[in-house]
Amino acid sequence: MPDTIHLEDPQAPGPDRPPGRYPVTVGPLQVPMTEVVLTTGEVVRLYETLGPQGHDPSVGLPKRRAPWIEARQARGDRNFSQMHYARRGIITEEMQFVAVREGVDPEFVRAEVAAGRAVIPANRRHLELEPMIIGRKFRCKVNANIGNSAVHSSLEEEVEKLRWSIRWGADTVMDLSTGSRIHETREWILRNSPVPIGTVPIYQCLEKVKGKVEDLSIDLFLETLEEQAEQGVDYFTIHAGVLLRDIPLSADRVTGIVSRGGSIMAAWCLHHHKENFLYEHFDRICKLMARYDITFSLGDGLRPGSIADANDDAQFAELRALGELTRVAWEHDVQVMIEGPGHVPLHKIAENMERQLEECHEAPFYTLGPLPTDFCPGYDHMASAIGAAIIGSQGCAMLCYVTPKEHLGLPDKEDVKQGLMAYRIAAHVADVAKGLPGARLRDDTLSRARFEFRWEDQFNLALDPDLARAYHDQTLPQERMKSAHFCSMCGPRFCSMEITRRLRSGQRDELPPNPDLAARAEAGMAEKSAEFKARGGQVYVPVDEG
C-alpha cells in the first residue's frame, strides 16, 4: 500500500502502468479510490477510507468541504442537516460524493436520507471530511473506537491510531477518550480525519463534574455538546433511552448494565428519582444537532453484556424508547442511527434486526459485534465478527469493531489492525450475502486470478496485500514461484487446479459422452465474460468500462 495519496488527478490510466495498487481520485469532487491494475490489463476500483496522506498533523488535512458549507451559510441556512436538504429535494455535494463512492445514483442517496433509512454524518464544522453514508442499502460500514483512558495512552498515540484505523479500513472512528486533554485530543483527531468522528459527550460531562454523577444536568450537557459541535464532531452517542421505569428490568441480569453511558444515566435517574434528563430535554438537543448537522447515534445503555442477558425486557424496552426518540429527531430533520448489542447468541440475532427495523422505523442500525459467545477473551474480535457478519447480512448498516483486547485491556496498534481486519471481512461477507451490486466482483476477480495462478493479482486484490504476499513467500520465497502453476499446499505434482486446467484444455478429446454439456459450458464462459464486462457503474468497476 502506498504511503502517499495525491489528490491531483492520477496519471491517465494506460496500458503502461505496471500491475499494482494505485491511489486515484474520481470526478470533479475528487472521490478517493484505490485502483488495482491486474496483469491481464483489467482495472478494479476499490472503496478507500485512507484519505489524504503526508500532511503535517499540526496543520491538518485540506478543508475540502469549505466551499460547500460557505455557500449554505451565505444563503442563511439554519438547519444544516443532510436530511433537511434531502427532504426538500436538494442533492448536496455530500450526497453526490457518496453516490460516486457507492456507485449509485445521487437521487437514490437523497431519497434514502430523506426517508431516514440512511445517514451521512457530516458536521458542517468538519471541513476535512470525505462524506460517507450509513444505511442498509449501501456498503456495510465499520467503526473503530480509539481514545485514551484514565489508565493509559497519550494524545500522540490517539492521532496515530486514527491514521492507522483508516489505513485498515475504518469508515468512522469514535473518540472515546475519558482522561485528561480530552478537548485537545479531539481537536487533533478532527483536523486530521477524513472519516466521520463520533463521541459520547456524557464522558466529558462527567469529567467536568469530577465524576459526581448526581451533578450532571441538561445545561452542562448542552454546553458540552456545543463545545464538541464547534470542533466538528459528526455524531454523538446519547443514552436518552435509558428510562427510569426500565432500569429495574436490568436488576436480575447476569451482567447488569455494561454500557458506561447507560450506567451513568441509570445512576443519575436513581439518585434523583427523576426521568433521564436527556429524554426529558430531547427537543433542545435536537435543535442543537440540526444547527450543525450532527447525527444522533442513540445509545443502547441497557444492551446485554453477556449472551445470558440477550434480548431481554430491559434491552427491548430501551429499543422502544429509541424508536420514539427517532420520531422526535426526524420532526427536526435530524439524522438518526440506533446503537445495538453487544452480546447475542447466534439464534437470537435475527430478532434484534427485525425488532430494530420495526421499532425504529428503519433508521440505520449500528451494532457492537454482537458477540455470540462469552468464553473466548483474547479472541473476541473473531467471535464477534461472526455475529457482525450475520447481523450485517440481515441489514445492519454499521458494525462497531471489537479488538482482541476487548474485556481485557486497551488495544494497541496491532490489536486495532486485527479488529479492523475481522470487521472488514464481516462487512464484506454481509455485502455479498445481501446481494449488494458489485460486492462480489472483488471475490470473483480474485478467484479467477487464483485459478490462473496469477499470484501478484491475488495479492493486489487481497484485503491485506502485504500479509498475503509475506505468507506466500514464507513457503515459496523464489520470485519465479509467483508465476508457478502450483502452490505450496499441493506442490507441483498434485495440484488440483492445474489438473482441472489440463482437463479443460483437453476436454474436446477426453470429455465423456455428454457433448451438449460441454457446449453449454463454453457458452457459459462466454456469457459470464460478457456479464463481467457489462458490470459498469458498480462499487468495483473495471475502469475501462466504468
Place this chain on the structure above:
Amino acid sequence: MPDTIHLEDPQAPGPDRPPGRYPVTVGPLQVPMTEVVLTTGEVVRLYETLGPQGHDPSVGLPKRRAPWIEARQARGDRNFSQMHYARRGIITEEMQFVAVREGVDPEFVRAEVAAGRAVIPANRRHLELEPMIIGRKFRCKVNANIGNSAVHSSLEEEVEKLRWSIRWGADTVMDLSTGSRIHETREWILRNSPVPIGTVPIYQCLEKVKGKVEDLSIDLFLETLEEQAEQGVDYFTIHAGVLLRDIPLSADRVTGIVSRGGSIMAAWCLHHHKENFLYEHFDRICKLMARYDITFSLGDGLRPGSIADANDDAQFAELRALGELTRVAWEHDVQVMIEGPGHVPLHKIAENMERQLEECHEAPFYTLGPLPTDFCPGYDHMASAIGAAIIGSQGCAMLCYVTPKEHLGLPDKEDVKQGLMAYRIAAHVADVAKGLPGARLRDDTLSRARFEFRWEDQFNLALDPDLARAYHDQTLPQERMKSAHFCSMCGPRFCSMEITRRLRSGQRDELPPNPDLAARAEAGMAEKSAEFKARGGQVYVPVDEG
C-alpha cells in the same frame, strides 16, 4: 494449561485445591476432562482432547482399547463397526466413553449411531484412541489437517503438529501427507494419537504409481486401504461420488475442480472414459471398512472453490451420489459421514445443510469452512469461521479448520493454533445456538466472573487462559489488579459494572416506584441459582453436583 496429564485418578477434589485448571479422569473408563476450580469453590468440567502427555513418541500412548477389542476378537466378531453393534442393541465401551464425554445417556449414543445420524470413528487397530462422536445432536467437532507435502516439512514436525493440534482442541486430525515417508509418518502419528486420524488414501496410491493418474486401479486402492487400515486409520476420505457424467458440470466454473482427490478421480475417469472405480467397486471397499470399523468420509470432489461456484449443479449432483453411496455403506453397517464445502456465501449456506440432510439421510455433515468470501487470503481462518459457525448452528457435525495460510502456503505451529482457536469458537458458538444442553454454562460462568471482577476465574474458564492473562497484564500488570473492581477499558472512575453493582446493592433505597419489578428481579436471581445447581449430567457440570 498443564504439560502433563496423569491418567491415574486425580487427587480427591477438595476445598483445599487452589483455583486453577486440573486434568482429571472420570469413571471406570477414565474419561479425560479438565476441571476448573473457581475462587468461589465452584468446579466446572470441560471437554478435553489433549490426551495422555509425557510419553516417549517412539513407544506411543497407552493402548487403552486393547482389552475391549481383544474381547470382541475372542468371540469371533467379523464386522467391528460401531454401527453394527449399535444396530444389534449392543452398547460398546466406545459408546459408554462417548456418553461420559458428552454428558448423555449411553443408550442415546447407541441409538444415534444405529440410525446413522452419528459416527464414532474408531479403527479396531487404533488402540490408543479416546473415542469421540460426530453427530449433530452432540458437541460440534473440529478437525485439523496436518501433513507434509512435496515442498516442505519433516516427519518430526508432523508428530509435533499432532500434539499441538490436540492441545488446542482438535477433535480429529487428518494426515494429508503426500510426500516421502508417508507410511512411517502415519505410523508415528497413529501411535501417538488419542484422537481419530483420517487420511485420503488416493494420495498414497498416486505416490505408488509415480503420479500417473491413469495407472490407478481398484486393486491398488484396496491394497493401500488395507495397509492404512492395519495401521489404524479411523476414517478415510474417499471420492467415490465424482461421477463421469457429472464432471462436465464443472467445466464452466470460475475455479473448476479444487479438490485434489476430486481432480485425480476426474482425470482418471476422463482418461479411461470409464466410471469412477471407487463408485463401481464401492461394495468391496465397504467390506474392508467393516472388518476394521473404519468410517467413510465421503469426499466432495466437486466442491466449489470460490463463492461464484457455490451450490451449483456439479456440487449437488455429487451430493446425490454421496447419498446413494451412504445407503450402500449402511447395508454393510459401515459408518458414514459426508464432506461438504468449501466456499459458500452466507445466504447460500442453509441450502447446503438442508440438502445434505435430505439427500444423505441425516448422515453427519463434515464441512471445510465454508468460506463466505474469497477476498482475504491471510485471514481465511477468520472468514471461514463465520461460515463454519453458521453451518454448525444448522446441524453440521464437524468443521474442518482453515488456517491463516490457506491458499498461500503451509501452516506452521502458530497458524495451526490460530486455525484451531477460530474453529473452537465457531463450534462453541454453534453449540450455544443449537441449544446443546450445558454448552452455555461455560459462557454464563465466565460472565458471572466478569461481572464480579474475578479475573483469575475468567482466565481459567477462557478458551486460551494464558493469552487472556497476558493481554490483561499488558495493561494492568500489577498482581493486585487481578482483584481490582474495574478493568483497563474504563478505569476506576467510569467502570459501568461497578456502577451497576452499586446500583444493585443500594437498590432498596434508590429504586424507582416499581417494587414488584425489584421483587421479581430477586426471585429471578434465586431461580437462576437453583437452575445452575440443578444442571448435573451436562457437558460442563459443577463437580459438586454432577
